[in-house]
Amino acid sequence: MVHQRLRRGGFGYLKQRITAFNQMAQRVMPVLLLTDLDRSGCPAELINAWLPVGASPRLLFRVAVRETESWLLADRPAFADFLGISIGTVPDRPDELTDPKAALLDLVRKSKRRELRQEILPRPGVSFPVGLGYNDQWCRFVRDHWEIGRAAKASPSLARAVERLAQFSEKDRVLPPRYS
Structure with a gap:
C-alpha cells in the first residue's frame, strides 16, 4: 500500500x-x-x-534508463493506440534512446488527437519544455491503457524495477498485488 x-x-x-x-x-x-x-x-x-x-x-x-518516458514508450501497442499513431513509429528499444522525452514529444506531434497535442506539447513561444497537461495525460495513459508486464518486456530497466518490487516480502509490499 x-x-x-x-x-x-x-x-x-x-x-x-x-x-x-x-x-x-x-x-x-x-x-x-x-x-x-x-x-x-x-x-x-x-x-x-x-x-x-x-x-x-x-x-x-x-x-x-534514461528517463521514465522510456517506460511509457515501452508499451508500444498501448502507446500507439493512445496517440492514434502507427505502432511502427514507436521505438522498440526505448531504454537505448538518448532522449526518451524528446522522442515521446516527437510522437505526440504526429498524433491525430488534437486534444492530446494541445495538452502534452508546449505552447508556441512558451519556455516550458512540455504542455500544462503533460503529467495529467500520462497519468491517465498509465492508469487506463499502459500494461506494466508488456512494457517490462521492452524495457530492461523497468523489468529490473518490477523484479525488485516482486522480491519484497508480503508485509513490506509497496504496490498492490496486481502489479507484482
Missing part, C-alpha cells in the same frame, strides 16, 4: 533528501525512490554517487 507520494522539484529534491529517505526506509517503512538516469553513465554510478554509504534493504532505489 502506498502511504504517501512525493513529487516535489524532481531530481534535485530527491538527491538532496536521499539520506532522509534511506533512514526512513531503515527505521519506519519501505521507500520507493524513482529517478531518471539522464546524463549519468549508469544506474550503479548514480546510486553510488547519491548514496555512498549504501542503501537500506527497504529502500527501493530504482533508476529509469
Whole structure:
C-alpha cells in the first residue's frame, strides 16, 4: 500500500533528501525512490554517487534508463493506440534512446488527437519544455491503457524495477498485488 507520494522539484529534491529517505526506509517503512538516469553513465554510478554509504534493504532505489518516458514508450501497442499513431513509429528499444522525452514529444506531434497535442506539447513561444497537461495525460495513459508486464518486456530497466518490487516480502509490499 502506498502511504504517501512525493513529487516535489524532481531530481534535485530527491538527491538532496536521499539520506532522509534511506533512514526512513531503515527505521519506519519501505521507500520507493524513482529517478531518471539522464546524463549519468549508469544506474550503479548514480546510486553510488547519491548514496555512498549504501542503501537500506527497504529502500527501493530504482533508476529509469534514461528517463521514465522510456517506460511509457515501452508499451508500444498501448502507446500507439493512445496517440492514434502507427505502432511502427514507436521505438522498440526505448531504454537505448538518448532522449526518451524528446522522442515521446516527437510522437505526440504526429498524433491525430488534437486534444492530446494541445495538452502534452508546449505552447508556441512558451519556455516550458512540455504542455500544462503533460503529467495529467500520462497519468491517465498509465492508469487506463499502459500494461506494466508488456512494457517490462521492452524495457530492461523497468523489468529490473518490477523484479525488485516482486522480491519484497508480503508485509513490506509497496504496490498492490496486481502489479507484482
